[in-house]
Amino acid sequence: xTPAGNEDRTAQIAAGLEAVRARIDAASAAAGRTDEVQLVxxxxxxxxxxxxxxxALGVTEVAENRDQEARAKHGACAPAGVGLRWHMIGQLQRNxxxxxxxxxxxxxxxxxPEVVVAxxxxxxxxxxxLDVLLxxxxxxxxxxxxxxxSPADALALAALVVEQPGLNLRGVMGVAPFPGDTGEAFxxxxxxxxxxxxxWPDADRISAGMxxxxxxxxxxxxxxxxxxxxxxxxxxxxx
Numbered sequence: 001x002t003p004a005g006n007e008d009r010t011a012q013i014a015a016g017l018e019a020v021r022a023r024i025d026a027a028s029a030a031a032g033r034t035d036e037v038q039l040v041x042x043x044x045x046x047x048x049x050x051x052x053x054x055x056a057l058g059v060t061e062v063a064e065n066r067d068q069e070a071r072a073k074h075g076a077c078a079p080a081g082v083g084l085r086w087h088m089i090g091q092l093q094r095n096x097x098x099x100x101x102x103x104x105x106x107x108x109x110x111x112x113p114e115v116v117v118a119x120x121x122x123x124x125x126x127x128x129x130l131d132v133l134l135x136x137x138x139x140x141x142x143x144x145x146x147x148x149x150s151p152a153d154a155l156a157l158a159a160l161v162v163e164q165p166g167l168n169l170r171g172v173m174g175v176a177p178f179p180g181d182t183g184e185a186f187x188x189x190x191x192x193x194x195x196x197x198x199x200w201p202d203a204d205r206i207s208a209g210m211x212x213x214x215x216x217x218x219x220x221x222x223x224x225x226x227x228x229x230x231x232x233x234x235x236x237x238x239x
Contacts, residue, residue, distance in 0.1 A: 042228030065090025120164025171205030186220035
């Protein structure tokens, strides 16, 4: 028998998923889009039990931003989490590449040549091929705490990714500046995506939009959105 607390939490998460999916559908309709916008649920700071519930509810993509937390959660979710694809969305340090390559299926925060080389080497050693998104800097002024490659340097970094046998270039990721013009930022992200796709047509993913700005992201071409609180509620803390 399922404990009452688990039943309540499942109902809460199911309601959050339904509401977010309705927002995505409405935003797509308003933008005249008929393609699918993928939902990636950001599970950072939430317990592994929530990830198990998400998997049971049909979610296929979850995201984390810290290697240590993600690694422990990934292990705790097996075998319930079989079939999930795990995204790394936090800033990636070169010395964490080997660990991340063992649990992540998608790394969305690739923004420096040294990270590309380290991650490619680690993926090859682990016998894996990781999908990679380039994190594009969208802030008007560079910010070291946000990460991201400048749009002007994105093509060169993409070419380096393509050279790594353990990496598969899949597109771009961006975080809207705050304060700043969200729509203009997402337009710049889409422009970088357009440039990439002229050389690498399969690099067609645009990861943009969170709980507060998913509608703008969808309107400006996002193919996936990264949603945490709007699905899972107030943030918890992993013990």
